[in-house]
Amino acid sequence: MLKTGTSDKGSSFVGTIQQRGMRLITVLLNVDHADEDENARFTATSRFMTYIYQQFTVQNSCEKRRSLQ
Numbered sequence: 641m642l643k644t645g646t647s648d649k650g651s652s653f654v655g656t657i658q659q660r661g662m663r664l665i666t667v668l669l670n671v672d673h674a675d676e677d678e679n680a681r682f683t684a685t686s687r688f689m690t691y692i693y694q695q696f697t698v699q700n701s702c703e704k705r706r707s708l709q
Contacts, residue, residue: 642654642655642656642665644681646674649669649670650669650670650671650674650675651670651671651674651675651680651681652667652668652669652670652671652681653666653667653668653671653681653682653684653685654666654667654668655685655689657689659693660693660698661698662693662696662698664689664692664693666685666688666689666692668681668684668685668688671684672684
């Protein structure tokens with residue numbers, strides 16, 4: 641967890657996790673149903689992170705110690 645917040649616009653959450661060599665940072669603003677469920681922002685973040693880790697893989701754009709030209 642990095643930061644939670646609440647404003648007149650709604651609840652927000654900034655979270656981070658690292659799995660399988662990939663660091664993921666998420667920012668969710670004005671989360672739906674947060675006024676009804678105090679855990680809505682955390683549930684939404686968890687679902688978002690799960691989706692990303694299921695759909696994306698780490699790809700190397702170049703070898704170590706080699707610059708892109």
